[in-house]
Amino acid sequence: MELLLSSAIGMLTAAGVYLILRLRTFAVVLGMTMLSYAINLFLFSTGRLVVNAPPILQKGVEVYTDPLPQALVLTAIVISFGMTAVVVMMALGAFLEGGDDRVDMPRADRMPGDDQA
Amino acid sequence: MSHLIIAPVVLPAVIGPLIILWMRNDLLLQRVFSVAGTALLAGVALYLNLLAAGGEVQVYRLGNWAAPFGIVLVLDRLAALMLLLTAALALAVQLYAMGSGWDRKGRHFHALWQFQLMGVCGAFLTGDAFNLFVFFEILLIASYGLMIHGGGEMRLRAGVQYIAYNLAGSTLFLAALGVLYSVTGTLNMADMALRVAAMPAEDTALLRAGAVLLMLVFAVKAALVPLHFWLPSTYANAPGPVAALFAIMTKVGVYGIIRFFTLVFPQDAVTQGVVTDLLLPAALFTLAIGQIGILGTRHLGRLAAFAAIGSIGTLMIAVAQFTPQGTAAAVYYMIHSTLAAGALFLIVDMIGARRGDLWLRLDRVMPGNGLVAALYFTAAIAVVGMPPFSGFIGKLLVMQATGAAPAMVWIWATILITSLIAIYAMSRAGSIVFWKSFELGPAPVPAPAVAAGPKLEPDEPVQDLGDAPANWLAVASVALLLSGIVALTAFAGPAMRFAEATAAQLHDPDAYVSAVLEGQEGTK
Numbered sequence: 001m002e003l004l005l006s007s008a009i010g011m012l013t014a015a016g017v018y019l020i021l022r023l024r025t026f027a028v029v030l031g032m033t034m035l036s037y038a039i040n041l042f043l044f045s046t047g048r049l050v051v052n053a054p055p056i057l058q059k060g061v062e063v064y065t066d067p068l069p070q071a072l073v074l075t076a077i078v079i080s081f082g083m084t085a086v087v088v089m090m091a092l093g094a095f096l097e098g099g100d101d102r103v104d105m106p107r108a109d110r111m112p113g114d115d116q117a
Numbered sequence: 118m119s120h121l122i123i124a125p126v127v128l129p130a131v132i133g134p135l136i137i138l139w140m141r142n143d144l145l146l147q148r149v150f151s152v153a154g155t156a157l158l159a160g161v162a163l164y165l166n167l168l169a170a171g172g173e174v175q176v177y178r179l180g181n182w183a184a185p186f187g188i189v190l191v192l193d194r195l196a197a198l199m200l201l202l203t204a205a206l207a208l209a210v211q212l213y214a215m216g217s218g219w220d221r222k223g224r225h226f227h228a229l230w231q232f233q234l235m236g237v238c239g240a241f242l243t244g245d246a247f248n249l250f251v252f253f254e255i256l257l258i259a260s261y262g263l264m265i266h267g268g269g270e271m272r273l274r275a276g277v278q279y280i281a282y283n284l285a286g287s288t289l290f291l292a293a294l295g296v297l298y299s300v301t302g303t304l305n306m307a308d309m310a311l312r313v314a315a316m317p318a319e320d321t322a323l324l325r326a327g328a329v330l331l332m333l334v335f336a337v338k339a340a341l342v343p344l345h346f347w348l349p350s351t352y353a354n355a356p357g358p359v360a361a362l363f364a365i366m367t368k369v370g371v372y373g374i375i376r377f378f379t380l381v382f383p384q385d386a387v388t389q390g391v392v393t394d395l396l397l398p399a400a401l402f403t404l405a406i407g408q409i410g411i412l413g414t415r416h417l418g419r420l421a422a423f424a425a426i427g428s429i430g431t432l433m434i435a436v437a438q439f440t441p442q443g444t445a446a447a448v449y450y451m452i453h454s455t456l457a458a459g460a461l462f463l464i465v466d467m468i469g470a471r472r473g474d475l476w477l478r479l480d481r482v483m484p485g486n487g488l489v490a491a492l493y494f495t496a497a498i499a500v501v502g503m504p505p506f507s508g509f510i511g512k513l514l515v516m517q518a519t520g521a522a523p524a525m526v527w528i529w530a531t532i533l534i535t536s537l538i539a540i541y542a543m544s545r546a547g548s549i550v551f552w553k554s555f556e557l558g559p560a561p562v563p564a565p566a567v568a569a570g571p572k573l574e575p576d577e578p579v580q581d582l583g584d585a586p587a588n589w590l591a592v593a594s595v596a597l598l599l600s601g602i603v604a605l606t607a608f609a610g611p612a613m614r615f616a617e618a619t620a621a622q623l624h625d626p627d628a629y630v631s632a633v634l635e636g637q638e639g640t641k
Contacts, residue, residue: 039292043291075247080287083258087277090277
């Protein structure tokens, strides 16, 4: 269980970091999503791993799971979902304006006439 | 407890949606409501400063829930000061945005402005670490919208980079919070401070990792070298007034570092100096790279951006001392550098409006050359820290605070040498823009073929002067910011006493902790 979860977090993070270092926005967006999945799983595990236990107080129950990380993960999911939507819109806007989906700044970022110098 | 403590969050949170829902198509109404909201925010911030000046830490419990379980807002001197600084900067810059016509270049400028203020004010007020993350996201998502206001390829490209960098920063923030929660079992900052202090030294390895992760997150926000790469192209491509407002955003990162590393992780405790050891060299490099960047750049927007990075470097040198004297110097310099950076971005935007682009090259004499030149030189003197303005006093205070530090030689050498570089760089830029242009004369020179460059329509990076509805308002708002610097210089004594009181309060975290966790009769 621990091994499964930690290796899942590690692999998602590794894939996410690799993808956000790419030069195309699509890969970057995918990388962001992977990273946020990894973080959500990680947050989930910060309350310690307990299987089949309720998070809310009940009569006759001895073992509980920590409810707070679940609330945090919920918030984090909502926020990362919204942020992904924003980054997709911006990337789309940049693609439509610039004609390609590269992440780095285009030639117009240089001072006009610099190429000759 | 005063209910006005939550007003800096609620007020913009109400006005923003009102603007979107009811005044979407009426710019005049938007302007009236937005300015009235910001002015009201400034009034509330002023009142909160009076409230905090008593020296007592004020706590606002949301829903009246008891402290480590419910979310608290905490008002102390630093939070109150940052609120006032935010509101004052926002008000002046907003007037500029209206005077220069930037706010009508795209839709929803004023609504996003209010959401931005809500996020910034919330981040300064909250006493809960996860709530801080939420407010960070609010201010970031509003800043994404503001940054691409007006549109255009360059701005969108820079915007994508900015988002990608900050989303990575946000995931790091969550990781840091997760680590800290798993070790301490709490997210309330006061409660966390108690648990960290009570933790046996051999169990603190994970805690140190969490503390360093958190420092990295705030360093990304503050644009500390080597995490500053998002800043230059973002600020250079953002609309001028937005870049000026962003001057407060880097300060949110600085605020986070001051808050967490005086309250939760005081220097000599569990972190074993690891944060200080990392922070001081980073601050020195930030200062050096910022000031050399001013010299190296050929774009006026980047010039202002690198000046902002340099000022963060000076600020963080003072913060990294983690002594009351250092923190007091940091508080004073923070006020100065926010106003100065804001003014510089606005002046750069004025130059852009008059010249048509922001490249640092010979061009014809612009209209109103003398006036803009006077404003530029005033701001430049303040930014590089030459007498007579508050930048000089601020740098002097920082040097005084580091006089006894072990790395004193390095710190003083860096500050003095980089100041010289900055003086040279700013005066070179000023003479190219304002003086050498007379060699070409006021008549428009026919542009050579190569210099024509890319066509600027319709995603013009600057707002055309001919479009400005009230140019006097734009000039007046810059003068307002500069007069803030003059006032900070003239009343340096009282300001410094306030900064010292603020620092004393920050370095006595027990008062903060007991204000939050004790005296909770009557809560749920």
